[in-house]
Structure formats: structure tokens, C-alpha cells
Amino acid sequence: MKRKNHVNIYFITLIITSISLFSCKKKIEVETPILLKPKIEYLKLDGNSANQLTISETEKDSYAINTTGEDPYVLTKGISKSLHQDSVVLTFEYKSNKDIDKLQLFFGPSFSEGRSVSAISVPAASTWKSYSIVLKKPIKDFSWGKDGDLLRLDFGTNSGVRVEIRNIYFRKMNSNEQKEFDAQEAQIQKDETIKEALSAYLKKRYSSRISAVKVNQTEITISGEVSGEGKFSLSEIYPNDTLVIKAHFENKVSIDNGAFRITLPRKDIKGGLEYDRLLSRWVVVKEEGDKESIDSHARYADDIESVQTVPPGVLQSKKGLGGFFMNQYASDLDDLGIASITVNIPFTAMMYASPAANTIPHTYGGKEYYFSTSYLASIDNALKLAASKGIVVAAIILVQKASECADPAIGSLLQHPDFTPEGIYTMPNLTTDEGVHCYAAAIDFLASRYNRVDNAYGRIHKWIMHNEVDAGLTWTNMGRKPMLNYLDTYIRSMRICHNISRQYDPNSEVMGSFTHSWVDPIELYSSKEMLTALQQFSTLEGDFQWGIAYHPYPQDLNEPKTWNDNKATFSSNSALVTFKNLEVIDQWVKQPENKYEANVKRTLWLSENGTNSRTYEDKDLAEQAAGFAYAWKKLKNLDGIDAIQWHNWIDNRVEYGLRIGLRRFPDDETDPAGRKPVWFAYEAAGTEKEDEVFDQFKSIIGINDWNEIMRPVF
Structure with a gap:
């Protein structure tokens, strides 16, 4: 039975809409402690801001924290000078007796869910480990990092977590982080391209159309009509195709201008596996030289022959x-x-x-x-x-x-x-x-x-x-x-x-x-x-x-x-x-x-x-x-x-x-x-x-x- 935590959904893990695929993946590995460097400004935690936690400074830039409620957080003091444009990785060392189920960061001095990001859980650690989060995108989106800006660190949703944390600072991305960030940025651009294409697809009114897709035990029949000049074909769109950005279409059957009705075998071989075309969509494609483009909305099977007859479920009440x-x-x-x-x-x-x-x-x-x-x-x-x-x-x-x-x-x-x-x-x-x-x-x-x-x-x-x-x-x-x-x-x-x-x-x-x-x-x-x-x-x-x-x-x-x-x-x-x-x-x-x-x-x-x-x-x-x-x-x-x-x-x-x-x-x-x-x-x-x-x-x-x-x- 699935156990659901709606408190967690609605009050703790709200993820902002303005951040799309920002790089917040952590890098957790056992390392030697970070050496103190004179030119690094380590973030200082403000004990007076503590909420549902106790905090004490054990030595310079090192703190002991005990969470006492379900919303434990503490603010940093404001940074004394603006961050360098390349300083986008928040890094610290820590030890913790339990997993921190959700580390959430708020970018102040104005705090809101819309100016926050959530990282994945921080694993328990009995020896010092380093934790790093790439924050390049939220830093840019929130125009954060100016003299006086500060962070709020939310240490999960559980009481009874004992954390030691030290040497909190921002640094430049290493080569692996840069590579991962670049890949994520490329994915963001691809996603934006798909989004725009889907939006255009919903608004488009094509000259051709597919009017029906009927499936029986052995065959699938696609009906429709083609309108306009040019060379047309019927193409099959698989569940793992992204229709709106396809540039080349497979499994095409030529069709003439006007009404058409094409019957095909229901089963096919795809990727070495037997494939049931019951799962496919079908679309009219127009060919103009080497260019192919869709000329209708795609259509799924809408008339499916059942192998048996079973009675429908009938509600006897609303309870x-x-x-x-x-x-x-x-x-x-x-x-x-x-x-x-x-x-x-x-x-x-x-x-x-x-x-x-x-x-x-x-x-x-x-x-x-x-x-x-x-x-x-x-x-x-x-x-x-x-x-x-x-x-x-x-x-x-x-x-x-x-x-x-x-x-x-x-x-x-x-x-x-x-x-x-x-x-x-x-x-x-x-x-x-x-x-x-x-x-x-x-x-x-x-x-x-x-x-x-x-x-x-x-x-x-x-x-x-x-x-x-x-x-x-x-x-x-x-x-x-x-x-x-x-x-x-x-x-x-x-x-x-x-x-x-x-x-x-x-x-x-x-x-x-x-x-x-x-x-x-x-x-x-x-x-x-x-x-x-x-x-x-x-x-x-x-x-x-x-x-x-x-x-x-x-x-x-x-x-x-x-x-x-x-x-x-x-x-x-x-x-x-x-x-x-x-x-x-x-x-x-x-x-x-x-x-x-x-x-x-x-x-x-x-x-x-x-x-x-x-x-x-x-x-x-x-x-x-x-x-x-x-x-x-x-x-x-x-x-x-x-x-x-x-x-x-x-x-x-x-x-x-x-x-x-x-x-x-x-x-x-x-x-x-x-x-x-x-x-x-x-x-x-x-x-x-x-x-x-x-x-x-x-x-x-x-x-x-x-x-x-x-x-x-x-």
C-alpha cells in the first residue's frame, strides 16, 4: 500500500516554477578536509536566526546543530562583498547522525518559496564529508550574490538530527561539474524547443486529417483525407517518438490526394521485439524535396475490438x-x-x-x-x-x-x-x-x-x-x-x-x-x-x-x-x-x-x-x-x-x-x-x-x- 505524505508535498517540498532543471545535484564523496585559504570568505551562520534548531559555534567557521522540529532552519550573515561571477558552487564539510531528508536553500534578504531551491537528501556521515551544489542558474535568476545578501539553510523536516557543518563557501565549478551543467543546459534548450513545437502543434490547423483508426485482432485501418498539392504519405508514430520535432519519418505508405483508407498488419517487429501497432499514432506527412513535415494532427486508435464482453461497473452510491x-x-x-x-x-x-x-x-x-x-x-x-x-x-x-x-x-x-x-x-x-x-x-x-x-x-x-x-x-x-x-x-x-x-x-x-x-x-x-x-x-x-x-x-x-x-x-x-x-x-x-x-x-x-x-x-x-x-x-x-x-x-x-x-x-x-x-x-x-x-x-x-x-x- 502506498503511504502518502501530503504534509511533505504541500508544506515542505514546494519546488519553484521559475527554475527549470537548475544544476543542484550533489557530489558526495569522502575527501580530506578542505584546507583553509586566506582569500576565501566562509559563510557565517547567525545563531540568533535559528528556528526549531539549536546552534553553537564550536570553532572558527564550524558549527554544531541539533534540529528540534519539522521546520529547522538558520540564516547566514550577509556576505561582505559580491561573489565572483564564477563562484557558483556552494560547498561545505559536514557530519550528521541521520540523513537530512531535504536540504532547501532560500536566497535572501527577501525569503519566499519562489526564491528557493531544494537539493536531494544529505546522507548521514560519521566522518567529515564534503557536499557541493551547483547554483549557477538560481544565482543568476535571483540576481543573488551582492554585498549583504544572505542564505537561509533549511535542514530537512525532522527533529533529532545532529549536524556538524564547517567551511561553508562558494567556489568555481570543477571540470566534471561544468560538463554536467553544460549537458543540463543543453537539455533545457531541447525541452524549450519541444515545448514551443507542442504549443504550435495544438494551435495549428492542417489541411489534411486522419478521421478514424480502427483496430481488430489482426489488422489496423487508418482513414482520412489529404488536401493540397505535393507528395503525401501516411507515417506511423511510436510511443517513444517525439512527434513535433521529428525531421525524418519511417514506415511510410504513399497516399494520393483526396480520401484514403489504408489497412496494415497489426503486429510488427521493432527493435528486435514484437510490436503491437495498437499503441501507435498515425499522421499525414508532406514531402517537399528532402524536407518532410507533418500535414495533419496525429491520431491514436479510437475503435478497438475487444476479445470479450464483460459487464461495466455500475456505482450503487457515491461512497x-x-x-x-x-x-x-x-x-x-x-x-x-x-x-x-x-x-x-x-x-x-x-x-x-x-x-x-x-x-x-x-x-x-x-x-x-x-x-x-x-x-x-x-x-x-x-x-x-x-x-x-x-x-x-x-x-x-x-x-x-x-x-x-x-x-x-x-x-x-x-x-x-x-x-x-x-x-x-x-x-x-x-x-x-x-x-x-x-x-x-x-x-x-x-x-x-x-x-x-x-x-x-x-x-x-x-x-x-x-x-x-x-x-x-x-x-x-x-x-x-x-x-x-x-x-x-x-x-x-x-x-x-x-x-x-x-x-x-x-x-x-x-x-x-x-x-x-x-x-x-x-x-x-x-x-x-x-x-x-x-x-x-x-x-x-x-x-x-x-x-x-x-x-x-x-x-x-x-x-x-x-x-x-x-x-x-x-x-x-x-x-x-x-x-x-x-x-x-x-x-x-x-x-x-x-x-x-x-x-x-x-x-x-x-x-x-x-x-x-x-x-x-x-x-x-x-x-x-x-x-x-x-x-x-x-x-x-x-x-x-x-x-x-x-x-x-x-x-x-x-x-x-x-x-x-x-x-x-x-x-x-x-x-x-x-x-x-x-x-x-x-x-x-x-x-x-x-x-x-x-x-x-x-x-x-x-x-x-x-x-x-x-x-x-x-
Whole structure:
């Protein structure tokens, strides 16, 4: 089960949008101590500025620090003279009894998240080690380094860390750092080129078009029309192609001016692997001498023949549970009237490239992959129970970073090449033939296993693709990319899952996962801009029936009184969408321009959300339950919202102090996993007992009638 740290997301690891791929990679190695050099100005720490830490100067330019809270930081004193233009590497020596989970630097004297950078964790060290961070780009972007400027050093998010730090100064890049920085700058320029090309592609109106792509068991048929003078051909675009910057097109079939209809074999060989053209896009290419350019928007398969017929999942109510797993409290499914659940499936935790003990094989594209039977058993049991009760299931598809995969070989195939260490999960690597094949094989295995006519292993009805992609640095990492570049890859992942799963279930839906960031980005992107661009791509490239898995947590995850969220307004351009202003996303999903093929409302689940009880005192428990009652009365009146899945089901110790579950901590001393007032409110929701239970919360919310909480969107 995936454990989520939203405190970490929203309050600690905010990454600024103005820095794109700055070089902040550390170089950690055992070295002899740095020799003191008379001309170097060592930064001095200001003990009077300490927050949630104690600090003492043990000797000249050397300090002992002990963190005492979750936001420990200290300021340097102002530098006495401007930095040399080449002095862009912050370097120091340190020892630490624990890892510093996130070193964050703020560039003052004016401090804000927008003038900060976050480095990766600083490993524990019992002997002196050096740590270096290249800060050339932020120094330039923030015009930092003038006489009197200073830094704020944030030493992670944990108390009880003992750090010794000395000889803090700026130096010139060494040859390796310069080489790495230059490579990163080249990548930034390439990313900018792709971004501009994608933006132009979305705005372009081509003279030719592809109108349909139909796939049966053996063939694929592409139809369209060509308009204009010149030589034209139909070209296949693979998932690992970047369409908008392609200069040469392969697998072309000549087409004449006017309408065309071309049928091709469905299977092909690519990179030595059997390739299913179900995953491809198709585009009209115009040739003018040696120059080739696209003359239509590309189109994915939009009519996929299924190998079987299975019944669609039908919601019996809006009540659901998030992150369901088998335990002794599974009776809650009946007691609470649960109609839907989400289940986390980090498939890289059970996938192997070669035979291993206690695995079963799965053949995809002529190649075998292997899956852990013990890991599968836990998923099977949960999904079979859900199927027996007619519960609709959404699988959250997660790709672990390489270091956490069960098989290093799978990790090396599937970790995105631009993954950066702050990521908890990675965007799948769709840049290589092998990566595409491996990812498609995993989806094919899950879709074929959990969409059987006999429901032998249970069902998956919907596929939530990765996690909170608008907070992609943390949850679906492929580095710091422009939004369109990131979304382009995310759509390819969504399309692969959609096209493969539709072979086994013609009603299958993929869903995009988003935080509560409507127009105010949590990290690099906002959910509204991504959803709007996703709709644009879908309209131009052949629509597919994707849905939305939204996480409208309160503005402050600790604060259950969501009706006080000041960043959640009733404007269509609200900064956030929380429980307070669900009307905003409800209105968005019902707009004709945002519907599937302009006439079918997209599925909208509130797939992960909850209100917190700060403690288990009566007042805090009542406020948590009131937060749920408020949210339920909202979504009950909003027909654009199909379901809510409460997270957490049971309080979780690794949620950094949050108690957002329906039940207490399993190891609570007084009432282990006991049902909280919010559990009973959840039980009553949608039943004849609803008002009897809910009315006690009106005074907490400050209303006399539930109609008072509904507001129009402007």
C-alpha cells in the first residue's frame, strides 16, 4: 500500500516554477578536509536566526546543530562583498547522525518559496564529508550574490538530527561539474524547443486529417483525407517518438490526394521485439524535396475490438474507500455501504525480467515477463472481495524508482532517464523500445488478469494513471520539464493503458490523478492547465474516454474546517479546489467543451481526500466529522461528481502526524483502530439516518441550513 505524505508535498517540498532543471545535484564523496585559504570568505551562520534548531559555534567557521522540529532552519550573515561571477558552487564539510531528508536553500534578504531551491537528501556521515551544489542558474535568476545578501539553510523536516557543518563557501565549478551543467543546459534548450513545437502543434490547423483508426485482432485501418498539392504519405508514430520535432519519418505508405483508407498488419517487429501497432499514432506527412513535415494532427486508435464482453461497473452510491487493502476490518465495506474502492498497484514491486522463485510468467509480444505470486495474492484477495460485492474498483498504477523495484533490470528499463532524486515514483520510461515493451507488458498482464469473464481474480474497472501528476516532481517524476512536454509523455502512458485495457474490457476507463491545485501550482503545474491541455490533445488526436481522479483535500491538510479555506473561492479560476468549492470542478466537468466527444460527461471521482483530527480529543474528532459532513452535503448536490473515496481508511503513523482516517491508529493505546465519529458520519451518509447524525455539525460549521453551503460559480 502506498503511504502518502501530503504534509511533505504541500508544506515542505514546494519546488519553484521559475527554475527549470537548475544544476543542484550533489557530489558526495569522502575527501580530506578542505584546507583553509586566506582569500576565501566562509559563510557565517547567525545563531540568533535559528528556528526549531539549536546552534553553537564550536570553532572558527564550524558549527554544531541539533534540529528540534519539522521546520529547522538558520540564516547566514550577509556576505561582505559580491561573489565572483564564477563562484557558483556552494560547498561545505559536514557530519550528521541521520540523513537530512531535504536540504532547501532560500536566497535572501527577501525569503519566499519562489526564491528557493531544494537539493536531494544529505546522507548521514560519521566522518567529515564534503557536499557541493551547483547554483549557477538560481544565482543568476535571483540576481543573488551582492554585498549583504544572505542564505537561509533549511535542514530537512525532522527533529533529532545532529549536524556538524564547517567551511561553508562558494567556489568555481570543477571540470566534471561544468560538463554536467553544460549537458543540463543543453537539455533545457531541447525541452524549450519541444515545448514551443507542442504549443504550435495544438494551435495549428492542417489541411489534411486522419478521421478514424480502427483496430481488430489482426489488422489496423487508418482513414482520412489529404488536401493540397505535393507528395503525401501516411507515417506511423511510436510511443517513444517525439512527434513535433521529428525531421525524418519511417514506415511510410504513399497516399494520393483526396480520401484514403489504408489497412496494415497489426503486429510488427521493432527493435528486435514484437510490436503491437495498437499503441501507435498515425499522421499525414508532406514531402517537399528532402524536407518532410507533418500535414495533419496525429491520431491514436479510437475503435478497438475487444476479445470479450464483460459487464461495466455500475456505482450503487457515491461512497468509496481509498487505498483499500485486506485486513480484519474489511467488514467496513458492508457496514459503510461502500460502492467503490481504489487499490494501489506499484507493479514494479512484483515484476521480473527473468524467471524468479514464486513467480508466474506472462507472455507479451513474444517475450516473457514474470510476476510474484505472493504479491499478486494480496491484490487478488482484495479485488475478489470487491467483485463479490459489486464494488467498482480503480487501480492506481505506480512505477517505482529503479532503486526500489523488485528487479533491478525492470527498474533500469522503466525509470525515466530524466528522473531526479526528489521523486517518490517515476514517470514510466517511454523513450526506448525496451521501456515501451516492458510497460505495455505490465499493463497487458494486469488487464488480462483482472478483466476475465469469470472474475477469477476480481476486476479492475478504472485505471488511475500514476499519482498527482500536477505535483509530478514528487509523485510522477521525469525531472523539471515544461508542462506540455510532461503532459505529452503522460498522455502516451494514459493511451497505452487505455488501448491495452480496452481489448479486455470495452468499458475500461483511464483517469488522470491531480492534487487540489486548480490554477495555483503545487510544484510546477496546476491541475486546470493540465486538464485543459489534455482536453485539447484529445480533441485533436482522437478523443478517448478518460476521467478525472481529483484530490480536493482542505487547503491545510491539518485543518478539518475546510469551509474556511481562503484560497478556495467560487471563481472558475480559483487558486485551489477543496471540499469548500467543489462547485468549481463540478462546473468544469459539465462544460460541453470538456466532455468526451463533446457530449458525454467524463467520470469525476474524488479519489483521495479526507479531513484531519488533530488529536483524539472530542473537539478535534467532531471537527473532522463536520468536515466530512460538509463535503458530503456538497457532492450530494453536484451531479458532475460521481464518487468519493475517503483517504485514509485507517490512521497511518507515517502520515507525519495526520489523523485523516475513519479509524484510529491500529496501535492506539486506548482504542486500537477504533471507529471515530467520522466513521459513523460516513456510515450515515446517504441513508435515512443522515440528517439525524449530520445536524450536530451545523453549529461547528456555523450554519442553520445545509443549503447555505452551496454557492454559484462565477
